[in-house]
Amino acid sequence: MPTPRVSVLPVIRHPATGALLVNEFYDPTEGVTFHRPCGGGVDWQEPAAHALVREFREEFGLAVEVGARLGVIENIFTFNGRHGHEVLFLYAARLAEHAAYEIERFDCRDVPGEYAIWRAPSVPDDLIPLYPLGLRDLLAEAF
Secondary structure, X not given: OOOOEEEEEEEEEOOOOOOEEEEEEEEOOOOEEEEEEOOEEOOOOOOHHHHHHHHHHHHHOOOEEEEEEEEXXXXXXXXXXXXXXXXXXXXXXXXXXXXXXXXXXXXXXXXXXOEEEEEOOOOOOOOOOEOOOOHHHHHHHHO
């Protein structure tokens, strides 16, 4: 029987605009483009904050500074017709190099075609959903 995946996601805000750093994905089954904070899996006996630093270094070649844990979200979802279940640790974080905030698009080194962009706070969820569900409420509480 499958078990939930444990992952970690950062909440990285652009200091000038308040935009959120997100991956942009497309679900071909649903025909929907959506956003989700960048992040990745937590390895066995790896603290979630360490996994966040490792994932950003591996995927984008970026150093991040991890702050406070903002919360935990259980995410049960369907993507591309497949069911998924994950437990997400969310942390406040920032890019270590201030110059990195000037980059508009960060191409993923691990997955060709995957990338991260800055999502403006004004983008409505009915235009481009922000996942996981519950993230918007967590952001409202934290900021």
